[in-house]
Amino acid sequence: MSERTPNNTSRRDFLKNTGRLAATSVLAAGLTSRMYAAENNTIKVALIGCGGRGSGAAGDAMSAKNGPVKLVAMADVFQYRLDRSYANLQKEGYGAKMDVPEDRRFLGFDAYKKAMDCLRKGDIALFATPLAFRWVHFTYAIEKGLHVFMEKPLTADGPTSKRMFQLAAEADKKNLKVGVGLMVRHCRGRQELRKRIEDGEIGDIMLLRAYRMSGRSATASRTPNTRKLNDLMWQISTFHSWLWSSGGCFSDYYIHQIDECSWMKGAWPIQAHALGGRHYRGDSLDQNFDTYDVEYTYPDGTKLFYQGRNMDGCTNAFSSYAHGTKGSAIITTSGHYPGKVRTFKGQLTEGVEPIWRVPQPEPSPYRLEWEDLIDAIRNDKPYNEAKRGTEASLVASMGRMAAHTGNTVTYEQMLNCPHEMAPNVDKFTMDSPAPIRPDADGKYPVPQPGIVKDREYKDFT
DSSP states (O other): OOOBOTTSOBHHHHHHHHHHHHHHHHHHHHHHHHHHHHHTOOEEEEEEOOSHHHHHHHHHHHTOTTOOEEEEEEEESOHHHHHHHHHHHIIIIIGGGBOOOGGGEEESTTHHHHHHTTSOTTOEEEEOSOGGGHHHHHHHHHHHTOEEEEOSOOOSSHHHHHHHHHHHHHHHHTTOOEEESOGGGGOHHHHHHHHHHHTTTTOSEEEEEEEEEESSOSOOOOOTTGGGSOHHHHHHHTGGGOHHHHOHHHHHHHHHHHHHHHHHHTSOOSEEEEEEEOSOOTTOOOOOOSEEEEEEEOTTSOEEEEEEEEOTTSOOEEEEEEEESSOEEEEESSSSSSOOOEEESSSOOSSSOOSEEOOSSOOOHHHHHHHHHHHHHHTTOOOBOHHHHHHHHHHHHHHHHHHHHSSOEEHHHHHHOOOOSOTTGGGOOTTOOOSSOOOTTSOOOOOOTTTSOSSSOOOOO
16 A cells, blocks of 8 residues: 555655745746846946947947947936937937936046946946046956946056056956957957958068058047136046046047057067157147157068047048058058958058958947847857956057157056156045146146156156
């Protein structure tokens, strides 16, 4: 006679039914887990730095095809930028992907912490402030276990570059995914060009050249509105004008083409020789030159010639080229996007039929860089562009310093130059003194090639 349970079910039937119930429970648990994950599959983003580029990057994040992505916090040191960014993102149709009530729009130098405190581990902190604050914000994101997207450039001097290299390694240890806004590397057409160059389509690269010629830019003057700001806040509001906050127009504008050319070459330059000058900046108080001409040298002796100009009334250009032993290539045609890359049999790139051209229209690399980052987060792929972004920033600074000092500057010299342009940036408050100060005539220090040679400018204080 078989054993019976109190409800008159045999032990065998009881165990069979129990097994079914257990299996059903496991399946239900799995379904519940997946349903819960689906409900919580949204990646939240905090925007730190609400200027034009930060707002654009936030829009690109929310537009990613592999979302959902939701903007949940914003931070800046200027109220008008917070307000304008929020309003513009709403106007552009992102309202359904935004959940940023007023109490999650933070103001001040500590606002970055408050914004990141709104995120969970595994969400994304988006940095688009002037570069001087990059290492400060990156440090806190790593402490919080957050993935990061940060706009280029990352550094403007040697001490902060060393710091960023260390932080990149710490992010790797925590398996954090880090994107850097050198979006050209995510352009599918240029990725195909890089492969074709590696496969020998144009032979060994002998020469690279790039140009960014545009009108007068990155100037700074005191207007009636900006006279209300103290010196620090004014310099932040005109950050392209100051080397400490942006690396000047050289680093902020030219880094893309220096990076893309080095990518095609498969190496970083080891030294730079350059010239440049201030010709007619007018009454601008900024630290930039009107013209830059840099000769970069790669480890095998290959050269990259980079020319930049910021003058009205001159011929404009925005293009990059590679010349090989068997042919040539257009890396950039007339701006970052669309690249319209092509390869050619000879050295002529105008008036001749290319071997290959990228099909049009091209997807936006500004969107692709976000989709690549989100894919890495969702599928736990190795993804950390912080080291490469720091290298690109350091190489840009190397060329800039060569022009500003009149010296040949090596990669190691740039990395080990002790001049930190904003040493107390992590302690800034609204009332802090600015990193550079004017003389008695209200003028700010500018580079003096051949005179000031151990750093890019000499403080008046």
